[in-house]
Amino acid sequence: MKRAFPILAVLTAFFLVYAFYQALWVAPTDALQGDVYRIIYYHVPSAWTAFLLFFINFIASVQYLANARPSTARAAKWIVIAIGIIGFVAPFIPQVKQQLPIGMYPSSVATMFLIITGLYFVIGKYFVDQNLDVLAVTTAEVGVVFCSIVLVTGPIWARPVWGIWWAPGDIRLTSTLVLWLIYVSYLVLRRFSDSAQTQKLAAVLAVFGALDVPLVYFSIWFFRTQHPQPVIGGGGSMDPRMLHVLLISWMAFLCFAFLVCWSRYRLEKLRREVEEAEALESLLEPAGLAGPSSVVKTPLSRGSK
Amino acid sequence: MRSFWSITLATLTKDIRLEWRSKDALNAMLFFSLLVVVIFVFSFDPLAEESRHIVGGLVWVAFLFAAVVALNQTWARELRNQVLDAYRVSPAPANALFLAKALGNFVLVSLLEALMAPLFVIFYNLRVLGPAWQLIPVALLGTWALVVNGTFFAAMSLRTRSRELMLPLLLFPVSIPAVLGMVAGTTNILTGESPAHFYIVLLLTYDVVFTTACLALFETVLQAE
Numbered sequence: 010m011k012r013a014f015p016i017l018a019v020l021t022a023f024f025l026v027y028a029f030y031q032a033l034w035v036a037p038t039d040a041l042q043g044d045v046y047r048i049i050y051y052h053v054p055s056a057w058t059a060f061l062l063f064f065i066n067f068i069a070s071v072q073y074l075a076n077a078r079p080s081t082a083r084a085a086k087w088i089v090i091a092i093g094i095i096g097f098v099a100p101f102i103p104q105v106k107q108q109l110p111i112g113m114y115p116s117s118v119a120t121m122f123l124i125i126t127g128l129y130f131v132i133g134k135y136f137v138d139q140n141l142d143v144l145a146v147t148t149a150e151v152g153v154v155f156c157s158i159v160l161v162t163g164p165i166w167a168r169p170v171w172g173i174w175w176a177p178g179d180i181r182l183t184s185t186l187v188l189w190l191i192y193v194s195y196l197v198l199r200r201f202s203d204s205a206q207t208q209k210l211a212a213v214l215a216v217f218g219a220l221d222v223p224l225v226y227f228s229i230w231f232f233r234t235q236h237p238q239p240v241i242g243g244g245g246s247m248d249p250r251m252l253h254v255l256l257i258s259w260m261a262f263l264c265f266a267f268l269v270c271w272s273r274y275r276l277e278k279l280r281r282e283v284e285e286a287e288a289l290e291s292l293l294e295p296a297g298l299a300g301p302s303s304v305v306k307t308p309l310s311r312g313s314k
Numbered sequence: 315m316r317s318f319w320s321i322t323l324a325t326l327t328k329d330i331r332l333e334w335r336s337k338d339a340l341n342a343m344l345f346f347s348l349l350v351v352v353i354f355v356f357s358f359d360p361l362a363e364e365s366r367h368i369v370g371g372l373v374w375v376a377f378l379f380a381a382v383v384a385l386n387q388t389w390a391r392e393l394r395n396q397v398l399d400a401y402r403v404s405p406a407p408a409n410a411l412f413l414a415k416a417l418g419n420f421v422l423v424s425l426l427e428a429l430m431a432p433l434f435v436i437f438y439n440l441r442v443l444g445p446a447w448q449l450i451p452v453a454l455l456g457t458w459a460l461v462v463n464g465t466f467f468a469a470m471s472l473r474t475r476s477r478e479l480m481l482p483l484l485l486f487p488v489s490i491p492a493v494l495g496m497v498a499g500t501t502n503i504l505t506g507e508s509p510a511h512f513y514i515v516l517l518l519t520y521d522v523v524f525t526t527a528c529l530a531l532f533e534t535v536l537q538a539e
Binding site: 074077187190191193194197198201202203204206207209210213214216217218220221224225227228 | 524
């Protein structure tokens with residue numbers, strides 16, 4: 010596994026350079042916005058990546074809380090399966106179909122629900138106990154970085170195109186900002202917490218944050234329909250060549266995010282091992298168990314994994 | 315074993331009696347929000363027409379800050395003499411304790427609002443143009459939204475360093491939709507330009523969602539040591 014890391018790093022670097030080349034030279038210039046629109050190839054992929062990471066954080070937190078007791082773990086499993094089935098079937102019902110926004114196909118909504126359910130079980134299969142928490146902290150940190158990129162590139166793009174840095178009533182801007190705030194407070198909680206149960210408290214906060222996001226979206230949605238903001242673009246169809254570059258860019262960003270997450274994950278695992286080893290040493294030494302002759306084998310002294 | 319509600323009631327009356335005898339939190343909150351109101355009066359000197367548009371925001375910002383003062387005191391009393399540990403080992407349901415604390419804070423913050431609202435009316439020469447009775451559901455639902463999450467996060471920040479600072483850091487981001495509902499609802503009622511029904515529904519949804527979440531997760535937070 011460890012040997013795959015540099016290979017992946019080199020591949021990601023190439024991929025990022027290729028995406029950069031595609032974004033700056035291959036993609037056609039926008040008819041209305043000119044070259045300034047090219048920031049989309051950094052703005053949008055970062056946003057998608059950040060949302061994906063936050064979503065993984067939410068799933069890991071739910072799993073962490075649910076796995077505390079077998080009964081809740083079973084209940085959570087069946088609830089997720091039920092959500093998956095309802096989400097898969099519901100978009101094809103004519104009444105629900107009409108409610109979907111224009112441009113959103115029932116099949117794509119159904120696929121999304123299938124992926125969400127699948128993600129829950131995949132994460133549950135490959136990560137257990139403390140690893141779930143390590144995954145949560147990793148995705149939250151990397152997600153905040155990507156979300157910050159979104160919040161910085163957004164105003165840079167908005168200023169020449171819309172004429173303003175920030176549209177206070179816009180739904181996507183505000184919900185992204187609130188999401189960022191929630192996850193920063195999540196990281197602050199992790200940093201400031203004294204308790205040995207920080208993981209549990211953090212997982213609880215992640216669930217609260219996830220509940221909050223739809224409410225933010227809902228409230229701004231109404232707020233905006235009351236006070237229409239003509240400056241907000243969106244909608245319309247995209248040139249297929251632009252979409253192609255956008256997807257390449259997103260793939261490159263996903264690889265990069267995966268790489269960073271992987272390395273952060275390993276770092277956090279090592280940090281915890283060191284902490285455990287130190288705790289073990291301080292327990293053993295006063296008891297006289299660790300005499301000069303019997304060197305305690307701590308996890309630190311093991312060979313490369 | 316006594317029933318859920320009798321435990322809730324016993325804890326609630328104990329808290330209210332203690333608060334009534336000492337008046338620690340109430341006095342601090344009242345004076346604090348009075349100071350905030352006075353500072354706002356110095357900072358903004360609007361015409362009557364403008365004031366209708368901004369007072370909704372000012373009122374709720376003042377109450378939000380004052381509520382944090384009260385919420386920080388919620389669990390402080392239980393930390394002395396290890397009362398909270400006694401709660402943990404007792405067979406009483408954790409949610410009874412949580413509900414009692416949340417209701418106690420609700421009473422306290424509502425009392426503060428009832429005392430402070432007339433001050434805003436005097437300082438800003440307010441006259442409500444919309445249906446004034448709708449201010450009552452907005453205030454009650456908004457207060458509960460602040461208090462239920464505030465009580466929960468206050469319990470969570472017990473285990474952190476610089477506890478008093480942590481509470482607003484955790485509470486404010488999650489409270490943004492509730493604050494938006496309260497402010498926009500109040501402004502709509504004051505100006506009478508558009509109906510506030512949506513915001514009442516929004517606050518109700520927020521309250522139901524987060525009360526459920528708090529009740530489902532409070533035991534985890536209480537037992538986390």
